[in-house]
Amino acid sequence: MAAPQTQFEIKELFRVIREIQSILNQNFAISLENKKQNERMEHLRGSFDSKQEELKNLKETLINFSLNQKTLESLIEKESKQIEKLERDIYDLKNLTEVDTAKKKLNELIASKTEHEIKYFEDLSTWEIAQLEVPKLTKFVEGFQSSILELQEETNKLKIDNDTKTKQNLNLINTHLDLFPPVYIKLIQHLIQRHSFKISTPIYSNKCGSCNMQQSPQSVQIAEKMLDITKCSFCGLILMPDGSFT
Numbered sequence: 001m002a003a004p005q006t007q008f009e010i011k012e013l014f015r016v017i018r019e020i021q022s023i024l025n026q027n028f029a030i031s032l033e034n035k036k037q038n039e040r041m042e043h044l045r046g047s048f049d050s051k052q053e054e055l056k057n058l059k060e061t062l063i064n065f066s067l068n069q070k071t072l073e074s075l076i077e078k079e080s081k082q083i084e085k086l087e088r089d090i091y092d093l094k095n096l097t098e099v100d101t102a103k104k105k106l107n108e109l110i111a112s113k114t115e116h117e118i119k120y121f122e123d124l125s126t127w128e129i130a131q132l133e134v135p136k137l138t139k140f141v142e143g144f145q146s147s148i149l150e151l152q153e154e155t156n157k158l159k160i161d162n163d164t165k166t167k168q169n170l171n172l173i174n175t176h177l178d179l180f181p182p183v184y185i186k187l188i189q190h191l192i193q194r195h196s197f198k199i200s201t202p203i204y205s206n207k208c209g210s211c212n213m214q215q216s217p218q219s220v221q222i223a224e225k226m227l228d229i230t231k232c233s234f235c236g237l238i239l240m241p242d243g244s245f246t
């Protein structure tokens with residue numbers, strides 16, 4: 001892809017490509033930082049949602065508990081009245097069979113009432129324990145909420161800073177690009193568009209440092225000696241000399 005260049009100019013192009021790549025590396029690091037921050041945010045939101053759901057369910061359970069307790073209370077009261085009445089009525093009964101039936105009914109009522117009372121007190125202690133969880137969970141949810149707000153603020157600020165830095169870097173790249181002959185400007189702009197954060201890669205053991213494909217001896221020689229700008233025939237990145245380039 002030779003445009004007429006002196007060896008000095010070609011070396012200068014390599015230097016600028018390296019410079020552009022290092023700026024793109026910075027932008028890549030910034031994009032990773034943004035991504036990490038967004039993941040933190042998402043994770044915290046997820047935890048917040050599940051805690052809030054837990055709190056909502058607990059409150060609903062407590063409401064249902066109250067309703068059940070009220071039902072039990074009125075049932076116990078009704079049974080107590082029936083028992084009292086039956087106990088009085090038994091004295092007036094003359095017939096033995098009627099007395100037996102009444103006694104049987106009375107025992108059934110007492111057993112049923114006892115069962116309801118046991119259930120009532122058992123539920124009451126469960127209810128009391130559950131109720132203690134509400135303020136704890138509420139505090140937890142509130143803590144989450146303020147953490148989310150803080151992180152959101154931090155994230156917004158970081159994003160603005162990072163966007164500014166990324167934009168500055170892209171402007172800087174354009175300034176560098178002005179040094180290139182038009183044919184190379186087009187190539188580099190195309191590479192940035194295609195790979196976002198990569199225009200070049202060093203050759204390692206005659207292989208492309210990015211896609212790891214074997215390069216032709218000519219390409220390796222051209223890149224290693226910086227004779228011209230040459231691309232990996234597989235991924236299209238500009239091949240740079242191995243490591244030692246300054």
Ligand SMILES: [Zn+2]
Binds near residue numbers: 210233235237
């Ligand atoms: Zn490659």
